[in-house]
Amino acid sequence: MIDNAIKRKDLLGMDDLTVDEIEAVLETAEKLKEVSQRDIKKVPTLRGKTIINLFFEPSTRTRTSFELAAKRMSADAINISASASSVVKGETLIDTAMNLEAMNPDAVVIRHPSPGAPHIISRLLKSSVVNAGDGAHEHPTQALLDLMTVKEKKKRLSGLQVVIVGDITHSRVARSNIIGFKKSGAKVRVVGAPTLIPYGIENMGVQVSYDLKESIKDADVIMMLRIQRERQEGALLPSLREYSIRYGLDMEKLEDAPKDVIILHPGPLNRGVEISPEVADSPYSLILNQVSNGLAVRMAIFYHLLGGKE
Amino acid sequence: MIDNAIKRKDLLGMDDLTVDEIEAVLETAEKLKEVSQRDIKKVPTLRGKTIINLFFEPSTRTRTSFELAAKRMSADAINISASASSVVKGETLIDTAMNLEAMNPDAVVIRHPSPGAPHIISRLLKSSVVNAGDGAHEHPTQALLDLMTVKEKKKRLSGLQVVIVGDITHSRVARSNIIGFKKSGAKVRVVGAPTLIPYGIENMGVQVSYDLKESIKDADVIMMLRIQRERQEGALLPSLREYSIRYGLDMEKLEDAPKDVIILHPGPLNRGVEISPEVADSPYSLILNQVSNGLAVRMAIFYHLLGGKE
Amino acid sequence: MIDNAIKRKDLLGMDDLTVDEIEAVLETAEKLKEVSQRDIKKVPTLRGKTIINLFFEPSTRTRTSFELAAKRMSADAINISASASSVVKGETLIDTAMNLEAMNPDAVVIRHPSPGAPHIISRLLKSSVVNAGDGAHEHPTQALLDLMTVKEKKKRLSGLQVVIVGDITHSRVARSNIIGFKKSGAKVRVVGAPTLIPYGIENMGVQVSYDLKESIKDADVIMMLRIQRERQEGALLPSLREYSIRYGLDMEKLEDAPKDVIILHPGPLNRGVEISPEVADSPYSLILNQVSNGLAVRMAIFYHLLGGKE
Structure with missing residues (x-):
């Protein structure tokens, strides 16, 4: 076959x-x-x-x-x-x-x-x-399914602007996706609080941003990472509420993104924390396709x- | 087929x-x-x-x-x-x-x-x-298997007198069986301590009794429910021993029931609480057929x- | 077939x-x-x-x-x-x-x-x-797989000297193997601290020894049992370290054993307790064949x- x-x-x-x-x-x-x-x-x-x-x-x-x-x-x-x-x-x-x-x-x-x-x-x-x-x-099969989902929708990977948002430091999903998208010719930007972005990540060929609203203006793909609530103990996150305000994706923040943006999330969702229910259930979201x-x-x-x- | x-x-x-x-x-x-x-x-x-x-x-x-x-x-x-x-x-x-x-x-x-x-x-x-x-x-598949077990033995459902004994209030088994037997034309009587029988259950078309020995005199089918030991905390049950004396089915209480009565229990059994070992293992019991x-x-x-x- | x-x-x-x-x-x-x-x-x-x-x-x-x-x-x-x-x-x-x-x-x-x-x-x-x-x-399937493993290597069971080492008292593996090897015509010796060898075990037709190094000089097969760490609480074992020194099998103790000796262990291994990593990974060891x-x-x-x- x-x-x-x-x-x-x-x-x-x-x-x-x-x-x-x-x-x-x-x-x-x-x-x-x-x-x-x-x-x-x-x-x-x-x-x-x-x-x-x-x-x-x-x-x-x-x-x-x-x-x-x-x-x-x-x-x-x-x-x-x-x-x-x-x-x-x-x-x-x-x-x-x-x-x-x-x-x-x-x-x-x-x-x-x-x-x-x-x-x-x-x-x-x-x-x-x-x-x-x-x-x-x-987490290579996660990256492969994300690549597949993006390619299915966008018909290509090369040249796309991918924005990955959240706890980049502790995320195997982010790491595998950065490698996969870069190899496939896409541009990758990581977004998050400074404490959650590893020092020197620019060496992987990615841009860094601390401003979610600004960073998604040219995004073809937004990938929201799951917040591991247990990380909070390490005082890396101020509070879920504060995190949500700055780095949670809601309809208001999504306003300036391109109309054909697509949104991914590896699941399981923390609805109302890193992603609002309205965004998760919107036509932009390809979470179930993933x-x-x-x-x-x-x-x-x-x-x-x-x-x-x- | x-x-x-x-x-x-x-x-x-x-x-x-x-x-x-x-x-x-x-x-x-x-x-x-x-x-x-x-x-x-x-x-x-x-x-x-x-x-x-x-x-x-x-x-x-x-x-x-x-x-x-x-x-x-x-x-x-x-x-x-x-x-x-x-x-x-x-x-x-x-x-x-x-x-x-x-x-x-x-x-x-x-x-x-x-x-x-x-x-x-x-x-x-x-x-x-x-x-x-x-x-x-x-718990509809439980009710269907109970209907099947009774019909297999009695060759009919319509007109039978079914007696359901135990904690009616908290039992999905009781609820589904009441609906199933009623729809199939059987008569249903529920038996238990007043605290364990929901107010207004007569509206489901069932009789209510607080006296086990009296209530099984005309029973074609006796269905003993499992006592959830954890309910005790809510003080709904005085003690397992007292419950067993009043509402546990043993050979002595069974004496006045018709000779061709059949006994069901959804399992797992609390032997010696709601059902005595002698009854559970008697020829009246269809527990394994269930x-x-x-x-x-x-x-x-x-x-x-x-x-x-x- | x-x-x-x-x-x-x-x-x-x-x-x-x-x-x-x-x-x-x-x-x-x-x-x-x-x-x-x-x-x-x-x-x-x-x-x-x-x-x-x-x-x-x-x-x-x-x-x-x-x-x-x-x-x-x-x-x-x-x-x-x-x-x-x-x-x-x-x-x-x-x-x-x-x-x-x-x-x-x-x-x-x-x-x-x-x-x-x-x-x-x-x-x-x-x-x-x-x-x-x-x-x-x-634990009969364990004994059968042990017999199979020995027979595969030694081409026979009859006449072999089998030495079983460890907590004989609490071991179903030891018991089933003693019976299986004896029935198959092998000689069995059990070795361990006196507290771990049941009184009267000679009646099963086995020899008893308290000296590991001495007891394996004529061994065709050495079977090391797993030490159940939880037994320690019962004070049957002085300490894992002391146990290891006296009854753990390492390369030094193995020196006097015949060159074609084979070593079995039912797993999982406590490396460094009843068996040293060198012995477990040596060519004498048939643990994975088991x-x-x-x-x-x-x-x-x-x-x-x-x-x-x-």
């Missing part, structure tokens, strides 16, 4: 992917998206393959998306939630991974609070490793890593 | 169903029950369909029944346990539902502590919504909502 | 199995192991069968192994985690089991903290019951109990 399969064992980060590989994944995802709209939402492509979802952080949404992607490709999916300390019983990440490997899975999807965890296990495992989020480092495309992108990743070999 | 498919998207409550629809479901369930007795317990009817079990309250038994029903119809089942606050991360029910919808499921089975939660999401989703219990409101029929009823519901369309 | 099927409904313990049955399982496992190395890791043997994993103690590894074994045989697997008290709501083990039985599963795999729990439910259920660990009593063989043994058990009937 698809013969431009990417030639790698793992998907660890946007950093590794070439522009051609990114385009190949998006193209496959576009084709596989249609499977989820059929009456029989299933293709036999990965029958007899085993995909393990190994989640060291809870995430119903991402886990569900990967599980459904596996099942719609006819693979067997096994979920392992390793957040409870009793589950791992003090075993090291490496022992856990080697153990799973001994059961001959075809792919291990891993979410872990430590940056680099997927990279460590990828070197030890023959099976494919997919990074589903490692600390504040990368979810649909997330499923398609994950099916495409499994296709390229597991199925494309044959 | 079955051509009297009911014409609705959702199963939200017994309140919505017509008598014809109830009969259609029971008839289908009766036929599908045989699948679970085969050596190969699986029909291909719902291959390629996705069924999501979204449980905001823990319930191993009901979730297992729905999951198995999906799998025996060859559908893909995804379980989401949203009881832990970390899972939903403050997201609203509506956002959660819209998110799932964006992955194109065919049905969302929802259990939620708030009455009306399934109705809210049913209006937003193109996929079918099945109410697996919403607060103290409705479980088998629960699986069949859920297969039938999936058949009618998802499969009967074609 | 295999016609020496064992003739029993359940696998409750090594105590029940005859030597012929043990050999039949190992032979089947050897054949089924190859399935997990195929590109399409799935045989249709148990299509339409339902296998329920009922775990009253958390165990990601064992549950994953049973779940994967079921799926690679094409059975439907249902996971029930009953550790949370809210899940069982005070229901008795027997009611839980009868309830599951009413849904017509083909096998119930049970892990339970009480010795004998699987035996109790096996008498009540028509479906097969597989003991996945019951308190300090038995995991692979565990999957094959569980597929074989399902084959014999469910598939071999036809």
Whole structure:
């Protein structure tokens, strides 16, 4: 069906992917998206393959998306939630991974609070490793689904002005998207309070702004990041209310943006904090398209890593 | 196979169903029950369909029944346990539902502590919504399996005297069963301490009694409700021991009931509280038939909502 | 495919199995192991069968192994985690089991903290019951995978000197392995602190030693048990550090063992406590082979109990 399969064992980060590989994944995802709209939402492509979802952080949404992607490709999916300390019983990440490997899975999807965890296990495992989020480092399938969503609407990525708003420092979503959009030829601007923008980020080739209203005047794409309420304890945020006033996107701030701007959010939404309900539910918002495309992108990743070999 | 498919998207409550629809479901369930007795317990009817079990309250038994029903119809089942606050991360029910919808499921089975939660999401989703219990409101698949169990044994529903015993006020099982049995032509009497019977329940067309022994003299069916131990805190129950003496069903109280009386309980049992072990394990008890029929009823519901369309 | 099927409904313990049955399982496992190395890791043997994993103690590894074994045989697997008290709501083990039985599963795999729990439910259920660990009593699939791993390497079991090291008193792994190796004609020696070796264990036909270094001089197989850190509270262990010095296996203690000794550990490892990282990762260690063989043994058990009937 698809013969431009990417030639790698793992998907660890946007950093590794070439522009051609990114385009190949998006193209496959576009084709596989249609499977989820059929009456029989299933293709036999990965029958007899085993995909393990190994989640060291809870995430119903991402886990569900990967599980459904596996099942719609006819693979067997096994979920392992390793957040409870009793589950791992003090075993090291490496022992856990080697153990799973001994059961001959075809792919291990891993979410872990430590940056680099997927990279460590990828070197030890023959099976494919997919990074589903490692600390504040990368979340490549999120970036791929965002690229897909933008391209679907704008018909191109190159030359677009993308504005990413929120806690840039702690966001793997921001990091993976900056890399992905830059590689695809888009311009990226990050916006947030000075405490939430990492020093030296200009070296990634992005502009920095502290003024949301001003920064979205020329935006083709606005990506609002989720505020992690737990960060507040670290006194990086003054208060949710104050944050919302300065960096929350509402209809009033959106007034000066171009009429064809599109708005993304990785979810789950804090309605009334980083995004107002009116904006989230407006025609500018592609938040639900992101979810649909997330499923398609994950099916495409499994296709390229597991199925494309044959 | 079955051509009297009911014409609705959702199963939200017994309140919505017509008598014809109830009969259609029971008839289908009766036929599908045989699948679970085969050596190969699986029909291909719902291959390629996705069924999501979204449980905001823990319930191993009901979730297992729905999951198995999906799998025996060859559908893909995804379980989401949203009881832990970390899972939903403050997201609203509506956002959660819209998110799932964006992955194109065919049905969302929802259990939620708030009455009306399934109705809210049913209006937003193109996929079918099945109410697996919403607060103290409705639990329609429980009522359908109870109707099926009684009809299997008594060969009819019309004219039967049904006696429902326990905490009527807080019981969605009682509510759905009252509606279901009334629609099917049975007479219903509720029995319990005055604090546990809602004011004005006579308007639902039921008799009220505070005397268990007296009230079962003419019973064809006795349905014992589970006592929720946590209700005790609200001082609605004097003590489990006192409750058991007055409203627990034991062999002594059962003496005056008709010889062909049948006893139901939605489970899980509090043996020695609302039902004595002798009664629970007696030939009068159809508790395990209820479980088998629960699986069949859920297969039938999936058949009618998802499969009967074609 | 295999016609020496064992003739029993359940696998409750090594105590029940005859030597012929043990050999039949190992032979089947050897054949089924190859399935997990195929590109399409799935045989249709148990299509339409339902296998329920009922775990009253958390165990990601064992549950994953049973779940994967079921799926690679094409059975439907249902996971029930009953550790949370809210899940069982005070229901008795027997009611839980009868309830599951009413849904017509083909096998119930049970892990339970009480010795004998699987035996109790096996008498009540028509479906097969597989003991996945019951308190300090038995863990037969662990013993079978250990026997398989040793036989694979040593080409025989009879006459081998097996040394089991650690907390013998509280170990179901030790108990099942002692029975399995003795039945297979091997000699077994147990080694540990006097507080951790049950009085009268010589009656099981094993030697007792308190000196690790001395006891492994003639060992063909050394099986290191996992130290349960929670036992420490009972003051049975002086300290992990002291335990490690006397009964932890490191390269220095291993020096006097035969050059072709093999080392097993049921996992998960406490690296640096009962086994040093150097030993765990040495060529003597067959720890990952045990995991692979565990999957094959569980597929074989399902084959014999469910598939071999036809």
